[in-house]
Amino acid sequence: MMSRIACLGGIYSNHLALEAALQDARKRGVDAIYCLGDLGGFGPHPDRVFPLLEEYQVQCVQGNYDDSIGHGLDDCQCGYTDPTDNYYAQISYDYTLANTSNHHRAILRDMPTQRHVSLGPFRLLLCHGSPRQVNEFLWESTTSSHFLQHLLDQYQVNLIATTHTGIKWQRQVADQSWFVNVGVLGRPENDGTTVVWYTLLEVDSSSNLKISFIPIDYDHQQLAQQMQAEGLPNEFIETIVTGWWSTCLEILPAKERLRGRY
Amino acid sequence: MPSSAPILEEPLVRLSHLDHLWFQVAGTLCNLTCHHCFISCSPKNDSFGFLSLTTVERYLQESISHGVKEYYFTGGEPFLNPEMVPILTTTLQYGPATVLTNGTVLKDEWLTTLAEAEANSVYSLEFRVSIDGYSPETNDPIRGAGTFQRALDGLQKLVQFGFLPIITATRTWPDSEDTQILQQFTATLEGIGYQRPRIKLLPTLQIGAEETRTHGYRDSERISTEMLTDYDVSQLVCEHSRIVTDRGVHVCPILIDAPASLLGQSLKESTQPFAVTHGACYTCYQYGAICTNPSSPSGSASPRQQAATAALRETGRSKKP
Numbered sequence: 001m002m003s004r005i006a007c008l009g010g011i012y013s014n015h016l017a018l019e020a021a022l023q024d025a026r027k028r029g030v031d032a033i034y035c036l037g038d039l040g041g042f043g044p045h046p047d048r049v050f051p052l053l054e055e056y057q058v059q060c061v062q063g064n065y066d067d068s069i070g071h072g073l074d075d076c077q078c079g080y081t082d083p084t085d086n087y088y089a090q091i092s093y094d095y096t097l098a099n100t101s102n103h104h105r106a107i108l109r110d111m112p113t114q115r116h117v118s119l120g121p122f123r124l125l126l127c128h129g130s131p132r133q134v135n136e137f138l139w140e141s142t143t144s145s146h147f148l149q150h151l152l153d154q155y156q157v158n159l160i161a162t163t164h165t166g167i168k169w170q171r172q173v174a175d176q177s178w179f180v181n182v183g184v185l186g187r188p189e190n191d192g193t194t195v196v197w198y199t200l201l202e203v204d205s206s207s208n209l210k211i212s213f214i215p216i217d218y219d220h221q222q223l224a225q226q227m228q229a230e231g232l233p234n235e236f237i238e239t240i241v242t243g244w245w246s247t248c249l250e251i252l253p254a255k256e257r258l259r260g261r262y
Numbered sequence: 263m264p265s266s267a268p269i270l271e272e273p274l275v276r277l278s279h280l281d282h283l284w285f286q287v288a289g290t291l292c293n294l295t296c297h298h299c300f301i302s303c304s305p306k307n308d309s310f311g312f313l314s315l316t317t318v319e320r321y322l323q324e325s326i327s328h329g330v331k332e333y334y335f336t337g338g339e340p341f342l343n344p345e346m347v348p349i350l351t352t353t354l355q356y357g358p359a360t361v362l363t364n365g366t367v368l369k370d371e372w373l374t375t376l377a378e379a380e381a382n383s384v385y386s387l388e389f390r391v392s393i394d395g396y397s398p399e400t401n402d403p404i405r406g407a408g409t410f411q412r413a414l415d416g417l418q419k420l421v422q423f424g425f426l427p428i429i430t431a432t433r434t435w436p437d438s439e440d441t442q443i444l445q446q447f448t449a450t451l452e453g454i455g456y457q458r459p460r461i462k463l464l465p466t467l468q469i470g471a472e473e474t475r476t477h478g479y480r481d482s483e484r485i486s487t488e489m490l491t492d493y494d495v496s497q498l499v500c501e502h503s504r505i506v507t508d509r510g511v512h513v514c515p516i517l518i519d520a521p522a523s524l525l526g527q528s529l530k531e532s533t534q535p536f537a538v539t540h541g542a543c544y545t546c547y548q549y550g551a552i553c554t555n556p557s558s559p560s561g562s563a564s565p566r567q568q569a570a571t572a573a574l575r576e577t578g579r580s581k582k583p
Binding site: 081083139141142145149150151250251255 | 558
């Protein structure tokens with residue numbers, strides 16, 4: 001029976017942060033590592049994340065980005081509504097599609113969209129945006145607790161884990177009912193620091209569930225150099241080195257937007 | 263008596279889940295008389311009245327078992343309702359709240375209370391401020407003399423109190439001018455110290471006062487059953503929303519004047535499918551997600567899908583990706 005797992009998501013081609021996170025998780029003695037999708041986008045050299053996922057036997061669920069790249073669709077299906085947000089999203093999508101090998105695209109196509117996992121006595125549902133829609137944005141400040149309870153009841157699980165929005169958060173909505181957004185490894189979370197985050201889920205011998213957000217301090221300068229060499233937009237590089245989002249901002253609700261600089 | 267007339271199938275839209283609960287909190291009472299208002303709100307239009315805090319609370323309580331995700335408040339002008347501030351502070355204990363205002367009647371003491379309530383809540387309080395042009399010359403002919411400056415003053419006040427209001431502008435210009443007009447809006451807003459303006463453009467709805475200002479819907483501007491085949495119905499407000507007025511629960515914020523829109527007295531009584539046979543349904547179908555905040559796009563509207571929706575403004579048809 002598993003008692004400690006790592007959940008990571010939103011890699012966005014940040015192979016340097018991924019490697020650092022995987023090493024960190026292994027050091028903590030996890031029973032398994034799960035990735036909640038969106039392997040590509042934003043960062044450089046999308047093919048470099050796949051050997052790492054294989055080496056650490058990471059079990060993935062498919063994000064909207066993976067579905068798009070896997071099937072060679074026209075855009076990332078991120079769900080943005082603002083023209084400027086979509087402009088920048090398209091630049092990173094076109095780059096990622098052009099630089100992902102056919103072999104890896106086949107892997108993306110074949111990933112399951114959800115995984116049911118047992119952790120101690122608890123039933124967990126791992127998905128990308130929400131269990132009902134792969135690219136749904138469940139922000140902390142715009143998601144009521146009774147909506148989360150509705151999802152937990154509908155899918156008959158104790159915990160739902162997602163990523164997609166790019167900002168980690170968690171809420172216990174009832175006794176033995178939790179929602180957690182595990183954060184993303186691909187870019188900082190708009191807080192002015194350069195670290196990225198993954199999530200550790202643990203159950204102790206008394207069946208208490210513990211949710212821990214783990215910061216990963218990686219070589220972001222090297223990532224920035226690689227992004228520059230690949231000709232990716234300066235706006236993306238700025239986010240990596242400053243920790244502030246400079247694109248795809250219109251999708252943020254007021255509370256989350258106010259925490260950022262732009 | 264048996265009839266030999268064929269039974270015409272109506273285009274029905276099912277409520278998939280009650281994500282958004284709206285409140286017509288000021289009825290149709292407004293301090294302004296905008297020429298494009300789709301429910302003809304004015305200082306004298308009391309066909310719908312205020313909702314009390316007690317009524318709102320009753321529906322907030324009922325909304326828990328429906329798993330409602332977000333709450334929206336509209337009018338009329340919501341801040342004419344003397345209980346608007348406690349209504350919003352109470353709502354923030356249940357979930358995220360958005361209020362649609364014309365920005366012209368906001369008082370400092372209200373904003374002090376609301377800023378404090380939002381700071382103490384895990385949820386966002388969003389203000390959506392209606393301005394229909396980037397200058398007095400473009401706004402005031404629609405919204406009334408002096409309203410541009412008064413709305414701008416209200417916006418400035420909201421920004422000073424630490425809010426990030428969303429400006430909503432009804433598109434009374436050709437779609438092709440959007441980019442240029444958005445730039446002019448941004449310049450105007452930056453000019454009053456709003457450094458990261460959020461702007462949402464809305465289509466006109468050819469009902470209410472707008473029907474007089476321009477024209478109503480043509481008979482051909484209707485959704486047919488066939489048009490819903492392979493269409494992403496989550497783009498339609500009635501697929502995920504309902505609205506409470508002082509008459510009961512209606513299907514959506516746009517159609518409250520239509521008798522068929524009143525579905526029941528409780529949320530439980532109002533979950534039945536709705537026949538999207540009204541002219542305004544056609545606009546909802548064409549543009550998609552016209553009532554929600556940018557942070558809560560309904561459905562899986564990808565740019566491709568949005569492009570398809572845009573294309574159907576010309577052709578009258580859209581497909582899922």
